[in-house]
Amino acid sequence: MFQRAEAPPGGAAGEADRVGGPVGRLRTIAPVDSSAVDELTHLLFDGDERARVHGRWRALVAGEDFAHRPGLAPRDRAELSYQRLRLINRAIPSAEALAYDARRLAALHEWTGFVDGGLCTLASIHYNLFLGSLLDHDGYCRDLSPYTAMRRTGVFLCTELEHGNDVANLRTVARYDRGTGGFVLHTPTAGAQKFMPNTSLTGGPKTAVVAARLLVDDEDHGIFLFLTPLSDENGHLPGVRVQRLPDRTGPPVDHCLTSFDHVRLPREAMLEAAHGRLDGSGRLTSSLGNRRKRFLRSVGRVTVGKLCMSAGTLGMARAALAIAVRYSHHRHIGGAKAGQRVPLTAHRSHHARLLRSLSTAYAMTFLHRAVVDRWTAHDETDREQREEVERLIAVAKGWITWQARDITVECRERCGAQGLFPQNGLTDLQLSIEGGITAEGDNLVIWVKAASEMVFGHESGPGRPVRPEGRDLGDLGFLRDLLASVERIWQTRAREDLRGGPAGDPVGRWNATAEAALEMVSAHARVQAADALLAAVREARTARARFLLENVARLFLLDQLRPHTGDLLAAGLMTPEQVTSLPATEGGVVADLAPHLMTLVDAFDLPEEFLSRVPIAGPDYVDHYRPAPDPAPRSALGSRSLALPTMA
Numbered sequence: 225m226f227q228r229a230e231a232p233p234g235g236a237a238g239e240a241d242r243v244g245g246p247v248g249r250l251r252t253i254a255p256v257d258s259s260a261v262d263e264l265t266h267l268l269f270d271g272d273e274r275a276r277v278h279g280r281w282r283a284l285v286a287g288e289d290f291a292h293r294p295g296l297a298p299r300d301r302a303e304l305s306y307q308r309l310r311l312i313n314r315a316i317p318s319a320e321a322l323a324y325d326a327r328r329l330a331a332l333h334e335w336t337g338f339v340d341g342g343l344c345t346l347a348s349i350h351y352n353l354f355l356g357s358l359l360d361h362d363g364y365c366r367d368l369s370p371y372t373a374m375r376r377t378g379v380f381l382c383t384e385l386e387h388g389n390d391v392a393n394l395r396t397v398a399r400y401d402r403g404t405g406g407f408v409l410h411t412p413t414a415g416a417q418k419f420m421p422n423t424s425l426t427g428g429p430k431t432a433v434v435a436a437r438l439l440v441d442d443e444d445h446g447i448f449l450f451l452t453p454l455s456d457e458n459g460h461l462p463g464v465r466v467q468r469l470p471d472r473t474g475p476p477v478d479h480c481l482t483s484f485d486h487v488r489l490p491r492e493a494m495l496e497a498a499h500g501r502l503d504g505s506g507r508l509t510s511s512l513g514n515r516r517k518r519f520l521r522s523v524g525r526v527t528v529g530k531l532c533m534s535a536g537t538l539g540m541a542r543a544a545l546a547i548a549v550r551y552s553h554h555r556h557i558g559g560a561k562a563g564q565r566v567p568l569t570a571h572r573s574h575h576a577r578l579l580r581s582l583s584t585a586y587a588m589t590f591l592h593r594a595v596v597d598r599w600t601a602h603d604e605t606d607r608e609q610r611e612e613v614e615r616l617i618a619v620a621k622g623w624i625t626w627q628a629r630d631i632t633v634e635c636r637e638r639c640g641a642q643g644l645f646p647q648n649g650l651t652d653l654q655l656s657i658e659g660g661i662t663a664e665g666d667n668l669v670i671w672v673k674a675a676s677e678m679v680f681g682h683e684s685g686p687g688r689p690v691r692p693e694g695r696d697l698g699d700l701g702f703l704r705d706l707l708a709s710v711e712r713i714w715q716t717r718a719r720e721d722l723r724g725g726p727a728g729d730p731v732g733r734w735n736a737t738a739e740a741a742l743e744m745v746s747a748h749a750r751v752q753a754a755d756a757l758l759a760a761v762r763e764a765r766t767a768r769a770r771f772l773l774e775n776v777a778r779l780f781l782l783d784q785l786r787p788h789t790g791d792l793l794a795a796g797l798m799t800p801e802q803v804t805s806l807p808a809t810e811g812g813v814v815a816d817l818a819p820h821l822m823t824l825v826d827a828f829d830l831p832e833e834f835l836s837r838v839p840i841a842g843p844d845y846v847d848h849y850r851p852a853p854d855p856a857p858r859s860a861l862g863s864r865s866l867a868l869p870t871m872a
Contacts, residue, residue, distance in 0.1 A: 253553065253569065254819035256826055263769040264827035267760050268589050270327070277328050278829075281335035284315055286831035290339045294647060298476035299426065305342035305477070306427035309350065310374050312336075312343075319372035320363075323356040326528050327596050330535040337536035338543035338649070339834065341475035341656030344536045345663075346377075349422065352532055354378025356525045357433050357449055361495035366451075370431070377428060379421050379454070381482060382435040382523060386415030389669045391435070391447075392519050396484070398436040398450050398494070400506050405491045409436060409450060411465075411483035423454055423466050424478035430454045433495065434484075435523065438508075445508050446515030449495040449522050452487065463487035474655035495522070527614050529664035530621040531599065534592055537628035537660040540653045541585050542828040547649050548635035549578055549825045551642065551840040568638075575821060576814045578638060581631040582824055583780040586773075588624045590756035591749075595620045615674050616752070622667040623749035629657045642840045649838045668742075675741035676734070679719055684744065685712030690797045697802055697809045700761070700774065703781035704754050709797050710788045711747035714740050750784050772824060775817050782810040 270277045284290065289311055293304060312332070316322055322329055329352060337344040355363075355371055355378055370376040387394040395416035398407040411417055423430060434452045438445040454464050467481040494502065498511040499521040512518050552569040559566040569575045595617055602613045632653045636643040643650045661667050678684075686705035695702045718740040725733030757777045764770035785792070789806060792798040817824070835841040839848040 253567070253821075254823070256823050257768055257820075259766065260768040260772060260823055261826045263764065263766055264772065264824070265829045267763060267769075267773075268586070268827060269829060270593065273327070277331045278335065280315060281332050282829065282831060284312065285335050285339045286833040290336075290834075291837055292339075292647060292649070298471045299478075302342060302426050302476040302478050305340055305346055305475070306377065308336075308340055308343045309346050309377070309427075312347065313372075313374045319351065319355060319374075320359060320368065323351050323359055326531060326600055329528065330531045330592075330596060333532045333536035334539035337539045337656060338653065341536075341540075341652060341659065342477045344656070345475070345477050345659065346422065346427075348529060348532045348536075348663075349380050350374075350378045352528050353380035353525050354431075354433050356528065357495065357523075358451070360524060361449065361497045366492075375429070376431045376453075379423055379430050379432045381418040381421045381423070381432045381452075383419050383421075384415065385417045385419045385481065386413075388419070389666055391523075392516055394435060394437065394447065396434065396436040397439050398434075398448070398489070400438065400440040400502070401488075402441075402506060404488070405504075407438075407450060407489045407491075407493060409434065409452060409463075409484045409487040409489055411485070416483070418482040420469060420479040421482055422478045423480045423482045424468050425455055425459060426478040429456045432482075438494075438500075440502075440506050440508065444515070445500070445518075447519040447522060448500055450489055450493045451495065452484075452489060452493065454482075461487075474659055475652055497521070526664050527599075527617055530617050530670075531592075531596060533660040533663050534595075534621045534624040537625045537657045538585075538588055538592055540657055541581075541588065541628040541631040542825075543830060543834075544632040544635035544650055544653050545578065545582055545585055546825045546828050546830050546835065547838055547841045548638045548643075549582075549821050550835070550842070551639050551845075552578065553822060554840070554843045554845060569818070569821060572811075572814065572818075574638060575818045576811075577634055578821065579779060579814050579817050580783050581634050582821070583776045583783065584627050585631060586760075586776050586824075587750075587753040587757045587780050588627055590760050591620055591753040592624060594752070594756040594759070615677060618665065618670040619674050619745055619749050620752065621664070622671045623746070623753070625657060625661045625667060629654060629661065632657060639840060642845075647838070648840045671742055671745050672738065675718070675738065675745045678744060678748065679715065679722060679737065679741050682715075682748075684715040684748065685709060692797055692799050692802060695802070697782070697806060698778065700758060700777055700781065703778065703785065704751070704758060706792055706797060707747065707754055707781060707784055708751050709792065709795070710785070711744055711751055713788075713791050713795060714744035714747055718744055754781055754784070772817070772820060775813050776824070779810065779813045779817065782806060782813065786810075 266274065290308060293301075296304065313319060322332070332347055332351070333344050336347060355368070357380070358366065358368060358371070371378050382391055382394070384391070384394045384396065395413060396409070396411055396418070398409050401408055418434070421432070423432065432452045432454050434450045435447050436450055438448045453461055454466070455461060460466055463485045464487060465483045465485060469479045469481060472479060496502070499518050500508060500510045502508055510518060512521060552574055553567050555568045556565040557568060558564065598613050598616060602609050604610065632650065636650045636654065639648065639650060642648055646652060686708040688705070690702070690705045690709055697703065718737050721740050722733055722737040725736040754777070757780060761770065761773045761777055764773050786806065789798060789803045793800065793803050839845040
């Protein structure tokens, strides 16, 4: 059986004082351990790179300019997001350098998302999809100052009304004009309208990078990007048709339908690189052999976009946890004895849910760091390595954004009715996360692609055979190998389903395989997250930080294994005794971590200025609701007469 880890000096209280122990006994809430907070923060936020990667963004969102503004209409909120984008731009030494630095770019989203989801969206579009695409092509040949100085905001037009996840089939065309050497950009059908880019006049003049099908003498060369001015100080330019869409759920952004009526573009409008160049006679030369590969190279910035979307939702999940955990300590309710008052966090039914979410948030954070490391270190010339890293980024994006949604829903519920009020910082987070789940590739679609590649193109499972006899459920290595075995089980099922699918029916064969293959991808994401979390455990220097991280990792792994104990038992990888003892083991880990909830969320390093603006995040939240003193005496009927109806 699992023996609880011994807490370092000053750690957990005795068994008799545990939360959820004997009736009427409450485990003392441990004071926040500042040294443990410092070390955990160091580990969570890129170690020695913390100041360079995160410091500027954290300082910005702490400022009054990023405070919640109640009562704004949707269009005013959208305009505010553009104003904040310009504040960010003024605070950075180089917009080009930011677009090239995936680590700092993702961190920008991580810190801005929880204060302004619309800003997070705009920053991703302007710096990554727009400016990054220019730089990845022939940006060095262009004057980028209108965009780097934000005299013009950049937008990205790829998805069409009828072509979302199948954008390789989009219908917008850019026809080469031999007479001028330029192009004619046109939207041929209603279904080819660009769907929901932020192309309105809100935010000032804008220029777009437009994905369009290059036609030369009616020969289709595939999809390339074209730099297209959309508007100036006087409105939209001739031939540019913009229809603002109705307000959607979540933080307001000026989403629109956008189309082009034979808009003429100069020769330099086409974004060119080795994957595609037009010579003076209109002949295309390319380093890539087919149109699909050229398209994927043109929109390559979507991969970094997945890192940004993951980061934005990751920051939102951590903010939700910090608010909910603080509220659980400040909000007191009746205890077991008459007149007794206890904090919400005293109850296992309350703190266990927050702790499971918190362990997942730690795993999400360390997974994101590991994936960014893989991306920044990969060899661009190694096609196989690049494809593997891109697949990992897609898998991580799906898992992180889905977990972020679950965490924010849990945190909102744990705050009761208080969590429904926007001023308490939770209601907008879930809706912002919904956008991240769909942006830069809908989660299910990118997981289906990953699953199809991993059924036979990836070997799942632990590095060594798992033998359950004599193994302890407190053994992190054993738990990790069990989770890796879950991945192997589902991969084996997916392979069997694919082989047994209907012959001559590719769709039918994949339909028979998809469910098991997607379970394999889900398990793979969790294994990668566990590995990243365990790597952080090994880096911990002090006993207290190591004690906390080990238990966070233990709780995460036990929680991930719970739904799969039947499969593991059937495969002989767990004993019946291990299966039946897992809930009690997990309960013991929860009990050891419960007193340290505040230490664990304080390590998220949210600015105190931000938290002080969230009423329920502070101990004096009740004072926020005290009625203002009446400035003048009032009659029993109020300060003004009531007009009574006249009787006929």
